[in-house]
Amino acid sequence: MTPRLRELALGVAACALALGAGCYTGLASDADGLANGDSTGRAPGEGGSDGSDGGSDGAPGEGTCEGDRLGASPLQRLTRTEYDHTIADLLGIDTHPAQALPPDGLSGLFANNGATAVPSYAVEVYRDLAESLAATAIADLSEILPCDPAQLGEDACAAEFIEQFGRRAWRRPLDAAQVDRLVQLYQQGRADGTFAEGIGLVIEAVLQSPWFLYRIESGVPAPGEEAIALDGFELASRLSYFLWRSMPDDALLAAAEAGELDDPEFVEAQVRRMLDDPRAERALLTFFGELFALDTTASLYKDPELFDTFSPELAADMRTELELFVLSALREGDGRVDTLLGANHTFVNARLAALYGIEAPAGDGFTRVELDPSRFRGLVTKPVLMALSAHDQRTSPTFRGKLVRTRLLCQGLPPPPPGVESTVPSPGELSTREWVQQRLDNPSCAGCHELMDPIGLAFEHFDAMGRYRDQDDGAAIDAHGLLVGTDVDGPFDGPSGLVDKLLASEQVGACIAHEWFEFGMGRATSDDDACTTAAIDESFASTDHDITELMVAIATSPAFRLRRPDDLEEAP
């Protein structure tokens, strides 16, 4: 870690501590937090940046973190998103069936079932899903069979199907006992019904097996080692569930089988191939969807008396707009944080064009448009984020400031403490600046709110449904803001001024790297990861914060292909 980065990391940790202790004794007053009222971020190195040396004496870099301890790797059960993508890739069924499953757990900001118990009713849902998916799949056997039973013979074709389907679904070859069990099921189904029903029973069993539902990692046993390597198939799954949020494809499984994934150069080649694949869009959309809790867009509500053009359809369009923007910046564009945060283009359909007050594009679809860069910059002014971080009737500088503070600077903020009177004044009652000033003048509120509200005021040109405005209740908008507790402190004007500051901040880059690391590894970072994360931070900075290269760096980091052996029981 460079001295500058270390200083920053320590600064962030100290700030987080201050927020956690000093700020919390104050009385915040907003009823809700971001979107649903309650998500805050975490500081990178939270609870551990004092150990940022990570026990590693050498300079961080490719390979040098090997041998260090690693964060623990709990057994992952597929998230709902992963289940849906996997079923789409495995069976070609694209109906999002996993909505029937219980909600996922959470690691950091991201959906993750590494620590979530499986409720017993979920096992029943898994069965019901497997039965209905199998019924759908066997409706057209030619789509899923590798052979023609009329030609090859039913039993031989079933055996071939079991071997190939099982290998794809379980993400590794089946052993003889596993094949036997599935063959018996096929025979039972065939004896009681048709060939298709025999195949259907196999599919049911495969989809209910822990080999499908969990990502099994035991590694290659290496007694006495500090870290042990995953086998090729296990690594293939880690890669595919990071980069595609889905199962490995045939090429990746073949690479695993050929032993190529033992070689870091081959791994990097696979990673780059996978990032070029359209399935990589899923990782980007999942990351930003979870980072900003975009699923809450579905229940977004605005007071119809004040916002008569707001509708659920418009809210859905706003989400689509953000997603198209992310893909354009990170896949078609240069992939850099500067573009993500700073670009002034967006995508509109007719409804959104009306929101922006621009000419509607021809047709029903979305069209790329360039917006006035003095008003609109990158992600942060997207209407969906502005509308989610606002009240039903008026804006919330608190929510908007918190969005920046927690998601882009990774500084944790506590929820409002219990016991506060927190009425949201009606729009005419009090101007937004007066409302904010009341909190900042109150010593018991100011501790937390000075970290949020002065940032959020810069977004006052965006009303509670995310629409640009010049005036609020007859008064001209004052969009001056102030950053404190960062490496780019100081006053600024409007979102554009804020974005310029954020682009100059090293904390923003470190924050995004930290979030992607947790997203990619499927677990929170710990002290044990300090060497790895420092190396990744450094490589991210050296690529001018190219998010594609960040994903490559994480996927090819030593930590990614190792697991901590002390999770494992002694061999009997």
Place this chain on the structure above:
Amino acid sequence: MTRSQSTRPWSRRALLRSLGVSAAAAPFVPLLDGHAGDPVLPKRLVLFTHPNGVVLDDWRPTGGEHDFVLSPILAPLEAHRERLLVLDGIDLGHAMDISKSNVGHAGIASLWTGTSPIWQDEELENGWAAGPSVDQVVAAAIGHETAFSSLQLGVYTQRADAFIHTRAYHAGAQQPLDCENDPRAVFERLFGDFTAEPGAAARRIAARRSVMDSVRADVASLQPKLAASDRHRLDQHLTGIAELEARLDDLLPPSCQIPDAPADVDPLSNDEFEAITDTQIDLAVRALACDRTRVVGFQWGREASSGNAPWIGSGGIHTRSHETTPDSLAYRTALATWFTTKFVRLLDGLEAANALQDTLVVWGSAMAVADLHTSWNLPVVVVDGTGHFDAGRYLRWGSYTGGYTESTGVSSNKLLVSICHAMGLGDVESFGNLQDPALMTGPLDGLT
């Protein structure tokens, strides 16, 4: 059929036991006439939870213990007055234990569990209860009699994370139970297996048994490869499989009226909440009347949610709950009154199905007054069909007169002990995990 289901417990396993055969040995014993079973009175428990408390002054009855006059919010309960206990002055035990008058929305994890939470991250309010809720303790004792040891259902309760505001019911420490929010899924789970023709049903059962054997073998071969904590998680998976397998033999009592399958709705759509509420309550009634389960936890919404109740008025439920303008106070009372009408729908449904008479129904919220996040003077309503309590009364503890910071000294944990006693678990002496044993020990005074 109008025969009283309550006096004919049609658990198939109970029936087979009385015939001296095991379920496994006789998977298709034809249903016998109900008179073959012993007339054992089943007891049933329903917990009903709503978020964000009430406007306490509009909730509290006036008058004395017996001649009380129900408040505007509780007025729809008048028809059930004889079974009614309005409990005024119960404080959240966890809040008493840490001497804090307002643990706020997080109290939902303590209300039915009597525990102080285990925090995953207190700043983010991520965490869970530290023990089972009372419905699960009861389910552990009586749940084996029915196909489902308990049922959790709700309206718009889900959020995909560890946020403590979201779940009222817990299987144990750090084991929150998600409520099923989709009526169609509830229906399929309760009654979906009873719609096929008999031959197909038998083949399906045999197929399911074989598939489960195969899955179990997969788990067994996998276990040695895993770390101990991961093995434990797969053990939970095996428990789920075992419960499914035990259910393969279930049959419905002849008096059971399978309801029509509910229409497919989007369970997260604000516009559907009103209709979903009715459907879920009706399904809970059917589940109890058909003896699919004897323990139900119903949860409407979640603490501090972003949902709305447009049939009551504009604005977010949570936002409104913190507002004290006349308009918002009226909104809050109208919403709480609406909850009462839904609670009464449940009671009326049970009564019509002859199932209320053995059922204990308890309704609570984890906060008294949302704008102050108070945990004292929780609004609690009991409707007792079991005859355990001396009902038809309004009980008031403490000297509460409108200030919000004064504890009555009566802990909610004692209510949980009382519930256990009413459900036949007379040996339960204390409930919860508080530091102060006195807060957890013994039932509420003067209920029986």
